[in-house]
Structure formats: C-alpha cells, structure tokens
Amino acid sequence: MDGKCHIVVLGGGFGGLEFCKHFRSEDARITLVDRTNHHLFQPLLYQVATAGLSAPDIAQPIRSILADRPDITVLMDNVQDFNLAERKVFLHEKILHYDFLVLALGGCNSYFGHHEWEAFAPGLKTIDDAVRIRSRVLLAFEEAENSPEREKHERLMTIVIIGGGPTGVELAGAFAELARTVLRRDFRHIDPTEARIILLEGSPVILGNFPPDLSRSAQRQLEALGVHVRTSTRVKDIRDGEVELETGEKIYAATILWAAGVAATPVAQKLGVELDKSGRLKVLPDLSLPGYPEVFAIGDLALVIGGDGKPVPGVSPAAMQMGRHVAGIITNEIRFGGKVARPPFKYFDKGTMATIGRSAAVAWVKKIHLSGYPAWLMWLFVHLIFLVGFRNRIAVLVNWAYAYYGYKRGARIITTEIPGSRPAREK
Amino acid sequence: MDGKCHIVVLGGGFGGLEFCKHFRSEDARITLVDRTNHHLFQPLLYQVATAGLSAPDIAQPIRSILADRPDITVLMDNVQDFNLAERKVFLHEKILHYDFLVLALGGCNSYFGHHEWEAFAPGLKTIDDAVRIRSRVLLAFEEAENSPEREKHERLMTIVIIGGGPTGVELAGAFAELARTVLRRDFRHIDPTEARIILLEGSPVILGNFPPDLSRSAQRQLEALGVHVRTSTRVKDIRDGEVELETGEKIYAATILWAAGVAATPVAQKLGVELDKSGRLKVLPDLSLPGYPEVFAIGDLALVIGGDGKPVPGVSPAAMQMGRHVAGIITNEIRFGGKVARPPFKYFDKGTMATIGRSAAVAWVKKIHLSGYPAWLMWLFVHLIFLVGFRNRIAVLVNWAYAYYGYKRGARIITTEIPGSRPAREK
Numbered sequence: 008m009d010g011k012c013h014i015v016v017l018g019g020g021f022g023g024l025e026f027c028k029h030f031r032s033e034d035a036r037i038t039l040v041d042r043t044n045h046h047l048f049q050p051l052l053y054q055v056a057t058a059g060l061s062a063p064d065i066a067q068p069i070r071s072i073l074a075d076r077p078d079i080t081v082l083m084d085n086v087q088d089f090n091l092a093e094r095k096v097f098l099h100e101k102i103l104h105y106d107f108l109v110l111a112l113g114g115c116n117s118y119f120g121h122h123e124w125e126a127f128a129p130g131l132k133t134i135d136d137a138v139r140i141r142s143r144v145l146l147a148f149e150e151a152e153n154s155p156e157r158e159k160h161e162r163l164m165t166i167v168i169i170g171g172g173p174t175g176v177e178l179a180g181a182f183a184e185l186a187r188t189v190l191r192r193d194f195r196h197i198d199p200t201e202a203r204i205i206l207l208e209g210s211p212v213i214l215g216n217f218p219p220d221l222s223r224s225a226q227r228q229l230e231a232l233g234v235h236v237r238t239s240t241r242v243k244d245i246r247d248g249e250v251e252l253e254t255g256e257k258i259y260a261a262t263i264l265w266a267a268g269v270a271a272t273p274v275a276q277k278l279g280v281e282l283d284k285s286g287r288l289k290v291l292p293d294l295s296l297p298g299y300p301e302v303f304a305i306g307d308l309a310l311v312i313g314g315d316g317k318p319v320p321g322v323s324p325a326a327m328q329m330g331r332h333v334a335g336i337i338t339n340e341i342r343f344g345g346k347v348a349r350p351p352f353k354y355f356d357k358g359t360m361a362t363i364g365r366s367a368a369v370a371w372v373k374k375i376h377l378s379g380y381p382a383w384l385m386w387l388f389v390h391l392i393f394l395v396g397f398r399n400r401i402a403v404l405v406n407w408a409y410a411y412y413g414y415k416r417g418a419r420i421i422t423t424e425i426p427g428s429r430p431a432r433e434k
Numbered sequence: 435m436d437g438k439c440h441i442v443v444l445g446g447g448f449g450g451l452e453f454c455k456h457f458r459s460e461d462a463r464i465t466l467v468d469r470t471n472h473h474l475f476q477p478l479l480y481q482v483a484t485a486g487l488s489a490p491d492i493a494q495p496i497r498s499i500l501a502d503r504p505d506i507t508v509l510m511d512n513v514q515d516f517n518l519a520e521r522k523v524f525l526h527e528k529i530l531h532y533d534f535l536v537l538a539l540g541g542c543n544s545y546f547g548h549h550e551w552e553a554f555a556p557g558l559k560t561i562d563d564a565v566r567i568r569s570r571v572l573l574a575f576e577e578a579e580n581s582p583e584r585e586k587h588e589r590l591m592t593i594v595i596i597g598g599g600p601t602g603v604e605l606a607g608a609f610a611e612l613a614r615t616v617l618r619r620d621f622r623h624i625d626p627t628e629a630r631i632i633l634l635e636g637s638p639v640i641l642g643n644f645p646p647d648l649s650r651s652a653q654r655q656l657e658a659l660g661v662h663v664r665t666s667t668r669v670k671d672i673r674d675g676e677v678e679l680e681t682g683e684k685i686y687a688a689t690i691l692w693a694a695g696v697a698a699t700p701v702a703q704k705l706g707v708e709l710d711k712s713g714r715l716k717v718l719p720d721l722s723l724p725g726y727p728e729v730f731a732i733g734d735l736a737l738v739i740g741g742d743g744k745p746v747p748g749v750s751p752a753a754m755q756m757g758r759h760v761a762g763i764i765t766n767e768i769r770f771g772g773k774v775a776r777p778p779f780k781y782f783d784k785g786t787m788a789t790i791g792r793s794a795a796v797a798w799v800k801k802i803h804l805s806g807y808p809a810w811l812m813w814l815f816v817h818l819i820f821l822v823g824f825r826n827r828i829a830v831l832v833n834w835a836y837a838y839y840g841y842k843r844g845a846r847i848i849t850t851e852i853p854g855s856r857p858a859r860e861k
Contacts, residue, residue, distance in 0.1 A: 044576060063488035070620035080622045083576040100580045149471060149510040153527045193497035195507045 011036045012341055015096055015105040017086055019046050019069040021323040022306035023111035025330030027079055032341050037079045038103055040096075044068055044083050047134060050323060050390065053174060055137035057181035058145070058189070062134045086112065088277050091299055107301050107337050110275070110288070111330065114307035114321060117270035117285065124245040128169060128265040131178070140264065144182065147261035148190065151197045164202040165260035167250050169242055170267030171208030172215070173361040176225055178264060179206040180363035183232040188365075205235045205258060207250070209267070212238055214361060214369065216320070221369040224378035228367040242267075269321060271308045283310045292351030294333055303336075305329035311352060319354045328354060362386045438463045439768055442523055442532040444513055446473050446496045448750040449733035450538035452757030454506055459768050464506045465530055467523075471495055471510050474561060477750060477817065480601060482564035484608035485572070485616070489561045513539065515704050518726055534728050534764050537702070537715070538757065541734035541748060544697035544712065551672040555596060555692040558605070567691065571609065574688035575617065578624045591629040592687035594677050596669055597694030598635030599642070600788040603652055605691060606633040607790035610659040615792075632662045632685060634677070636694070639665055641788060641796065643747070648796040651805040655794040669694075696748060698735045710737045719778030721760055730763075732756035738779060746781040755781060789813045 012035040016023045019041035027039060045066040054060040073079045088097040096103045116130030129136060144166060151163040166182050168175045186202035193199065206213065206229065212222040213229075213236060226236050244251040250258045271286040280296055281289050287310035288296060294309060296302045306326035311319040319325045332352045339347045358372030362383060370382040377385060439462040443450045446468035454466060472493040481487040500506045515524040523530045543557030556563060571593060578590040593609050595602045613629035620626065633640065633656065639649040640656075640663060653663050671678040677685045698713040707723055708716050714737035715723060721736060723729045733753035738746040746752050759779045766774045785799030787809060795809035804812060 044572060061488040061490035068620070070617075074619040077622070081620075082580055083573075084580060101582070145471060146510075153509055153511060155528070190497075192501040193495070193508075195504070 012106045013038070013104065014107045014109065014337065015040070015103050016109045016111060017096065018111035018113055018306070018308075019043075019081075020049070020111060020113050020306060020326065022113075022326035022330040023109065024069070024072065025327040026109055026111065026305070026334050027073060027076070029331045029334035030337060031076075031078070032338060034341055035078070035106075035337075037076075038082060039069065039073070039079055040082045040084050040086065040098060040103075041069055042083070042085050043133070044070070045134070046072060052131055052134075052137050053177045053181055055134065056131055056140040056178065057185050058141050059181065062138060066134055086274050086277075089279075091278065091280075091296075091302060094301070105301075107340075108303070109330075109333055110278075110302065110304040110308055111306050111326070112272045112274055112308050114269045115272050116265055117268035118265065119268055121245070124265065127245045127247050128167075128250075128263040130265040131174060140262070144185075144262050148194065148197070148199060148202075150261075152194045153196075160197055160201075161203070162248065162259040163261045164197065164199070165205065165258070166202065166262040166264070167205045167207065167258055167260040168264045168266055169207045169245075169250070170265065171206055171210075171213030171236070171238065172266060173359075175206055175208070175264075175266035176213060176229065176361050176363060178266060179204050179234045179236075180229055180232055180367065183229070183234045184364045187233060200233075203235060203260075204233065205237065205260070207240045207242060207252075208236070208238045209241045210238065217359065217361075217369060217371055218376055221371055221376050221378060225361065225363060225369045228363045228369075228378065232364055232367070269307065275308060285310075293336060293349035294329055294352050295349075303333045305333055311354070313354045320359075322359070324357055325354055328352070360386045360389070439533045440465070440531065441534045441536065441764065442467065442530050443536040443538060444523065445538035445540055445733070445735075446470075446508075447476070447538060447540050447733060447753065449540075449753035449757040450536065451496070451499065452754040453536055453538065453732070453761050454500060454503070454757075456758045457761035457765060458503075458505070459765060461768055462505070462764075464503075465509060466496065466500070466506055467509045467511050467513065467525060467530075468496055469510070469512045470560070471497070472561070473499060479558055479561075479564050480604045480608055482561065483558055483567040483605065484612050485568050486608065489565060493561055513701050516706075518705065518707075518723075518729060521728070532728075534767075535730070536757075536760055537705075537729065537731040537735055538733050538753070539699045539701055539735050541696045542699050543692055544695035545692065546695055548672070551692065554672045554674050555594075555677075555690040557692040558601060567689070571612075571689050575621065575624070575626060575629075577688075579621045580623075587624055587628075588630070589675065589686040590688045591624065591626070592632065592685070593629065593689040593691070594632045594634065594685055594687040595691045595693055596634045596672075596677070597692065598633055598637075598640030598663070598665065599693060600786075602633055602635070602691075602693035603640060603656065603788050603790060605693060606631050606661045606663075607656055607659055607794065610656070610661045611791045614660060627660075630662060630687075631660065632664065632687070634667045634669060634679075635663070635665045636668045637665065644786065644788075644796060644798055645803055648798055648803050648805060652788065652790060652796045655790045655796075655805065659791055659794070696734065702735060712737075720763060720776040721756055721779050722776075730760045732760055738781070740781045747786075749786070751784055752781055755779075787813045787816070 014035055014037045016026055016037060016039045019039055024046055027037060046069050048065040051060060051065045055062055055065060070081050073081060084098040084100050087099055094105050115132060118124045131137060147163045151160045168179050183204045186199045190199035214222045214225050229236050241253040242250055243253045248259060248261060250263055275282060275286055275288055283289060288304040288308055290304050290309050290311060291297055294303045294305060306329060307321040313319045329352060336349050360368060360370035362368040366380045366383050368383040368386045370377040370385050441462055441464045443453055443464060443466045446466055451473055454464060473496050475492040478492045482489055482492060497508050500508060511525040511527050513523060514526055521532050542559060545551045558564060574590045578587045595606050610631045613626045617626035641649045641652050656663050668680040669677055670680045672690060675686060675688060677690055702709060702713055702715055710716060715731040715735055717731050717736045717738060718724055721730045721732060733756060734748040740746045756779060763776050787795060787797035789795040789810060793807045793810050795813045797804040797809035797812050
C-alpha cells in the first residue's frame with residue numbers, strides 16, 4: 008500500500024490484542040481480523056450463561072479498543088485458507104498479503120470425534136453460546152412450573168455438565184447458586200432448590216491440574232452447594248436430553264453442557280503444517296512456525312513446551328505473554344533487519360484459580376494453596392484488575408455487589424428463541 | 435382451588451404489573467400470564483437498538499418483581515383463545531378458569547395490511563427486535579468497511595426509519611449520534627459520519643400529537659444531528675433493502691425500520707367482541723367489556739375516550755393508571771359483593787416527551803413547552819425516577835454517564851447471527 012511492512016493478526020482475543028497493544032512501529036501497519044466485532048473477556052463468560060452478567064458487560068468492540076491506533080485496520084471477516092509460500096491469507100471478502108503473520112485464532116470445543124454430540128451438549132465459547140445456555144436453563148424451569156406432570160419436573164430441573172476442569176466447575180457452582188438462592192422464591196409450583204446439578208468427570212479428580220488438596224477442596228465446596236460431583240465417570244453417548252454413561256446408566260436432563268475438551272480451531276489444518284492431536288501448531292521456541300520465520304502462532308492455537316517440559320496451559324495470561332513476546336521479536340526484526348537472535352518464549356506462571364460460588368473458590372500460586380473465602384477474594388481482586396480498561400468495570404462491580412448482597416441476578420432474562428422449545432409467538 | 439376468587443391477568447407490561455401491585459386481597463389469588471419471562475421498560479427499548487444500553491438493563495424478570503407475593507402465580511405461556519361465556523382462557527399449556535379477567539396484552543406493529551413488509555422493515559417491540567436491529571446496523575457498517583466497492587457504501591450506510599412519531603424520532607436521533615460521534619474514529623476505510631439517516635413521515639409534521647412549535651423544534655434538532663427529515667412523504671412499497679415512495683422515488687438502504695403504526699395484539703380478535711379499526715377493544719367507562727362486567731381491558735389493547743373526546747394515548751402512564759383503576763374496582767367488588775357503583779376511568783395527562791439525542795429533546799407538560807437541553811434534562815430525570823425499583827438503575831446511570839461524557843457506547847456488540855448476512859462461522 009505504502010511500502011510499509013504489513014503485519015496481519017488473525018484473532019482479536021487476549022493474544023492478538025496484546026500483540027497489537029505492544030507492537031508499534033512507524034514502518035509497519037497492522038490488519039487485525041476477527042470473526043466477531045468484539046473482544047470477549049472469556050474468563051467471565053460463564054457468568055453470562057448463569058445470568059450474573061449481561062453480554063455487553065464482558066465484551067468490548069475491538070474497533071473501540073483500537074480507535075486511537077490509525078496504524079491498525081480492523082476487519083470483521085472469517086479466515087478461509089492460507090498460502091504460506093506466497094504469504095497470503097484468504098478471507099471470505101478479500102485476500103491479504105503479509106510480511107508477518109500472527110496466528111491468534113484460539114480454540115474451540117472438542118468432542119473427541121463425536122461431532123454429533125454438539126447439538127445436544129453445547130459448549131461455552133461465544134456470547135451467543137452463553138445467551139443460548141442461559142435461555143435454555145431458564146426456559147426449562149418455566150416449563151416445569153407450567154407442567155402438572157411431576158415426573159417431567161426431574162428431567163426439566165436437571166443440568167448435566169460434562170468435564171470437571173475450571174469451566175465445568177465454575178458452571179456447576181454458578182448454576183447451583185442460581186437455583187438455590189436466586190430463583191428460590193420465584194416459583195409457586197416447583198421448588199428450584201430441588202434442581203439437580205450433576206458434574207461428570209472422566210478422571211478420578213476434578214480440577215486435575217491443581218494440587219490434590221485443592222481438587223478435594225473444590226469438590227467439597229461444590230458438594231456444599233448441592234452439586235452432585237461424579238468423578239471417574241465416563242460418557243458413552245449423548246442424545247437429545249439424555250447422557251449415557253459407560254456403565255450403561257442413563258441420565259435424563261433438559262440441559263446438557265459440554266466442558267470436557269478444547270482443541271485449536273480447525274482453520275489451523277489449512278496451514279499444511281504439523282499439528283498435535285489437539286490440532287495445535289508445533290512452534291519453535293521463538294513461537295514461529297518451522298520453516299516460516301515470518302509466521303507466529305500464539306495462545307490456544309500454539310503448542311509450546313514450557314521449562315518444566317509440560318505444555319504451557321491454554322489460559323489468557325499465557326496468550327497475552329506470547330503476544331508481547333512476538334511483538335518484541337517483530338519490533339527488533341524491523342528495526343535491525345533480522346540481524347538479532349530471537350529469544351525463546353518463557354512462560355511466567357502467576358498462578359491458577361477457579362471460582363465456585365459466593366465466597367467459594369480455589370487458588371494456587373506457587374506454594375500458596377488457598378480455598379474458600381480467601382481464594383474467592385483473590386479471584387475477585389484479580390478479575391477486577393483484569394477488567395480495568397473495560398468500559399463496564401463500574402457497571403460490572405455494581406452488578407456483582409448487587410448479586411452478592413441481594414442474592415439476585417438481574418440478567419436472568421430469556422432473549423433467545425430456542426427452536427421447538429416454545430410455541431410460536433402470537434403476532 | 436381453595437374457593438378464593440381467581441383473577442387472571444394477561445400481560446406483564448406496565449398495565450398488568452401495575453394492576454398486580456395495587457390489587458391485594460386475602461380472598462383472591464392472581465395468575466399472571468406473559469409470553470416472555472421479563473417485564474420490559476419499553477420507553478428505553480430504542481437505546482438497546484442503538485447500542486446505548488444492554489438488554490438486561492431494561493428488562494427485569496417478572497417472577498423477581500413479584501417474588502414477595504405468594505398470592506400471585508406467574509406463567510410463561512401464550513394465549514390461544516377465549517370462552518368469555520364460560521369464563522375460560524385457553525393457553526398453550528393449560529386452560530384457566532377465572533372470576534375476573536384483566537386483558538393487558540399490549541400492542542404490536544401494524545403494517546396497514548402489508549404484512550409482507552415486516553420481513554424487510556422490522557419494528558421495535560421486543561428485546562429480540564432491539565438486539566437484531568443493533569446487529570443489523572453494526573454489521574452493515576462492518577460490511578462497508580470491508581468492501582472495496584464505493585458504490586455499495588451508500589446503501590450499506592443508509593438507515594431509513596418510517597414513521598415520525600416518538601419512536602421514529604428517538605431512533606433517528608440515536609442512530610445519527612451513534613454514527614457521528616460514537617463510531618466516528620472506529621473505521622479506516624469508511625467515514626461513519628457520512629451515514630445517511632432518513633426519517634420518513636406521511637403527514638406534514640413529525641410528532642403530530644405535540645404542539646406545532648415543539649414539532650418544528652424536534653425537526654430542527656434532528657436536522658442539526660444530520661438526520662434527513664422528509665415529511666408529507668408516503669411509502670408505496672417496501673422490498674428487501676429498498677423503499678419505494680408514492681412519487682416513484684426509490685431509496686436503497688441496508689437498514690429499514692418500521693415505526694409507523696401500532697395496533698392492538700391480534701389475539702383480541704378471538705374475544706368475539708367489537709374492535710375499532712386498530713383492533714382495540716371498545717370498553718365501557720369503567721374499562722370493562724360491554725356485556726362482560728368481569729372482563730376488563732387496559733393499556734394499548736383498550737380504546738378509551740378521554741374527557742376531551744379523544745382516545746387516551748397508548749403510553750405507559752395511561753396503562754398504569756388503568757391498571758390501578760381496575761385494581762380499585764375489583765377490590766371493592768370483592769369486599770362489598772358488587773353493590774358499589776363503578777367509577778369511570780379518568781386519564782391524568784402528566785405530559786409527553788421525546789428525546790432526540792445528547793442534550794436534545796422536546797417536552798410538553800400542559801402549557802409548558804420545552805425543547806433542547808431543559809427538555810432533555812427533564813426526560814432524563816423522569817426516566818431515572820421511573821427506573822427506580824429496577825435493579826439496574828445504578829448500572830444504567832453509570833452506562834449513561836459513560837456514554838454522555840465519553841461519547842462512547844459499550845453495548846455496540848453484534849451478538850445475533852442474521853441469516854445470510856455473514857458467511858457461516860468456521861467451526
């Protein structure tokens with residue numbers, strides 16, 4: 008266009024955005040492509056699904072975040088294909104030529120080859136997913152209230168969550184709280200506290216990447232909220248409203264949610280390079296693709312082996328650190344013309360936490376293991392700090408304070424029409 | 435059920451809810467039926483469509499509002515039919531027998547017999563409508579940014595609003611502000627301030643029910659924001675992306691919105707009683723149906739002639755006053771067994787206002803005519819008072835203050851997938 012170095016960034020999540028914020032050169036221009044128009048604060052998405060926050064509370068227009076960066080063009084489009092040899096990205100609307108390419112496309116739900124399960128057990132990845140899940144759960148309670156047949160109530164008021172990682176634990180805890188406190192006085196014919204929240208985990212413990220004492224504590228805290236935690240329980244099949252376990256046992260539930268597996272987005276397969284079994288790109292220590300020093304992969308899309316020999320986890324701090332790392336490399340490359348050695352990426356683990364409910368959480372920072380109220384306070388503090396820069400931090404704070412002190416959740420409105428679940432509207 | 439008098443209220447809008455709040459008797463129980471699970475603060479719905487507020491900011495779960503009223507059962511269901519002689523209401527899920535029936539089902543958009551226009555020019559009645567309209571407008575701007583063909587830009591960046599009543603005026607003003615201030619710095623290839631907002635009105639003035647000086651002032655304020663106000667302009671036909679005027683002129687626009695006509699909900703036709711040409715029920719001075727003293731109609735569903743010989747307007751204060759009036763009548767009837775004369779309904783007009791944008795509005799309270807900043811302050815004050823009782827009043831305040839001082843709107847995220855407008859997601 009103007010002889011400037013052109014950097015194409017695919018994905019406006021934590022990694023892609025952090026790259027943009029930390030890369031700035033007068034000799035370069037950036038094109039950022041995302042399939043949505045907003046950056047999503049993923050760690051709080053479960054709060055939208057469980058009616059604690061509204062969608063715009065945790066989403067911010069990407070254009071707005073980057074409005075003061077005339078060197079960045081934002082495109083809302085889908086990636087269709089690549090030609091790495093010719094340095095081209097094929098979007099739905101146009102073709103982009105790049106000098107550097109930053110792949111930050113993130114992950115998606117993995118059903119371990121059972122794609123047909125997705126229709127019956129949706130996962131939680133996008134705002135649309137979250138709003139749909141919220142509507143589905145609330146509609147099931149409405150249907151139970153409306154139905155005189157007691158035997159239907161059990162199915163309608165059962166929520167099965169498959170996968171005992173952080174997302175599954177957070178969803179289970181939040182739904183248990185929703186039923187036991189928020190909805191408690193709302194109905195006349197059903198008792199929402201009788202809702203069954205079942206968390207299924209295939210391995211012997213939930214939160215398997217936490218130290219054993221915190222895994223056990225998380226399970227106790229969930230059970231105190233009334234969640235049925237079933238570990239070493241594998242799913243054989245999922246059908247409409249029905250989960251079949253490996254033992255042959257069947258669980259009937261109006262709501263079945265998938266939180267068991269994450270894989271890199273399938274677009275990565277179009278790159279024609281080597282992937283691991285989760286579809287992630289095997290990158291060099293500097294995060295570039297083997298054979299393509301001008302192409303980098305960051306975030307959930309990249310398989311990076313850390314100093315301890317284990318893969319760097321797919322969490323937002325890791326994605327952000329990778330974004331900053333690549334920004335540093337490309338800045339040097341442009342300034343010194345590729346004559347500088349590239350440093351390897353080093354992941355700095357600030358700790359891990361998972362929230363379970365009001366005053367219930369687990370947190371693990373190096374040798375410090377916290378659970379219950381102190382862990383929850385820490386979780387709250389970290390997420391408030393994180394939200395700084397988000398326009399809605401005050402509104403979110405107000406909503407949280409309200410939810411905490413009033414045991415209420417204002418976002419529990421049903422907005423999505425779920426096909427087949429309700430009669431057509433009169434019009 | 436228990437020998438108590440059973441009152442069925444259809445509709446959880448302003449009228450139905452106000453009835454419930456003001457009627458309380460130990461000898462009666464209420465069943466409130468609504469097709470959604472939330473009460474909607476209709477006067478601010480245009481703010482959701484124009485990305486100023488998020489959906490839960492203006493919607494509150496009906497169950498939550500009435501949680502401390504064990505005498506009230508809330509059902510989420512659709513009304514299918516009536517049998518007034520046998521005092522029955524047929525819902526989709528069950529049949530309700532009533533002693534008193536309060537019809538508060540509200541209105542819907544009227545296309546004056548052109549139902550086929552609805553697909554191309556949606557109206558603004560529900561949360562779903564608002565979120566869809568917001569997504570449609572924002573997507574059109576994204577498409578323009580993405581498209582190298584300059585000639586497509588004009589169509590994509592044109593919004594036509596049909597109908598110059600309060601809703602049309604508020605939408606036109608808010609979209610003009612969105613384009614001219616909020617989105618101004620967001621794009622690189624298009625200039626959002628070049629967006630055309632066209633307000634079409636068939637009669638010679640906009641806001642025809644306001645005094646002439648305020649109508650003129652509203653038009654000037656809209657024009658100052660860049661809105662093309664075209665009065666005495668009638669629509670002949672609406673097709674996909676195209677409005678044809680009676681003169682034969684054609685306007686091409688990615689977004690066409692209908693704010694021209696409101697009618698009572700078509701369910702009223704099932705009652706088998708006399709309706710006016712807008713489908714409203716002709717009620718007696720006490721708001722009951724002729725021949726059915728136990729059935730009342732309130733709000734947009736009722737045609738009530740005021741003291742000045744003109745119909746009471748379809749605004750929320752009128753609906754609320756009617757709800758209180760009927761609550762008083764039924765209370766007396768139950769206490770004294772129908773031996774008291776029923777007073778006629780009298781509408782107390784507190785004034786009318788329409789907001790146009792930041793510091794721009796018109797307000798008319800008896801002999802006081804306000805426009806510009808003072809009218810806008812009054813509008814703000816009234817709506818804040820109105821919102822008291824809504825959980826989100828602080829959050830709404832924060833969002834508004836943010837929007838006002840920062841010229842930003844955080845709710846401008848695209849969440850609804852509009853069929854055909856975007857390629858399918860990669861998955």
